[in-house]
Amino acid sequence: MAKIVIVDDDPDVVGTLRECLVDEGHEVYTEANGLHALSTMLHVRPDLALSDVTMPDMGGVPLLTAMRDNAFLDEVPVIMMSATPESKVADQCSGYVAFLQKPFTMKSLVEVVNWHLSEAAKPRTLRR
Template identity: 40%
Template structure:
């Protein structure tokens, strides 16, 4: 299966996503902010990143911008999640493969993750 990085400062959401995706057979890494997320990516390149929009230290748009400027990480699909409407998020962030509106249903997460991972070329 794939390696998925969850970057969210809300412990309950990160823990829930970790449990669900691990149950689905994925290796799950977690980080509490964008700076920690970039460090995790440098240590072990994930196949997919689920990234919260608003976080302390380094927010989702800043982490996403850093990922997209680095040739080693620019192709990693990113799911950007927020309780704000997608149009609001899109005004401040670009380059994400999908948007997930909080609160979300577990089924939505599973379907989105599987759809994005199915697009891999088998090299993950």
Template identity: 40%
Template structure:
């Protein structure tokens, strides 16, 4: 199975995603902001990242830009998550493999993980 990094300052969201993905057999690593997320990536390259848009210290767009700037990490698929509409998020962030609007359904998470780990993109 895959290693999935969850970067979200909302403990409940991170905990839910951790439980769902762990139950599916994935190894889950979590971080509370983009700076911690980049440190986790440096410690061990994940296969997939769920990244919150708005966080303290370093937000999602800044972490996404840092990942894209590094040849070692730019190929990691990132699911950008937000309660804001996707059009609003796209004004500040580019390069994500998929978008997940909060609140989301668990089925959406399963579908995104399956699609992205198989090498595809999605617009959920």
């Protein structure tokens, strides 16, 4: 069982993702913006984080930057999610391990999450 933080301001998206990952046996924490997620992650270091790019208060890009600048969170794999194409997201940030373009299937979510959790012990390649 892995600890996963989901960060998205859409309660329907959060609910669906949470349900799917809990069904997979994971311990899931949810937050509606990056600022709250950062606080949660400093208390419960997750094994993986899923973050939307655009959210109020603190979006996914500044959240990812804050995580990479924090020694406690800098190695946590982050999967970015957005309706915006990855090419535009990649222009704004680096340091994430995977990208899911919304809408995506729960099957693709589970595959990406499980693959990155299995790779967590290995050195990872960050998207640049």
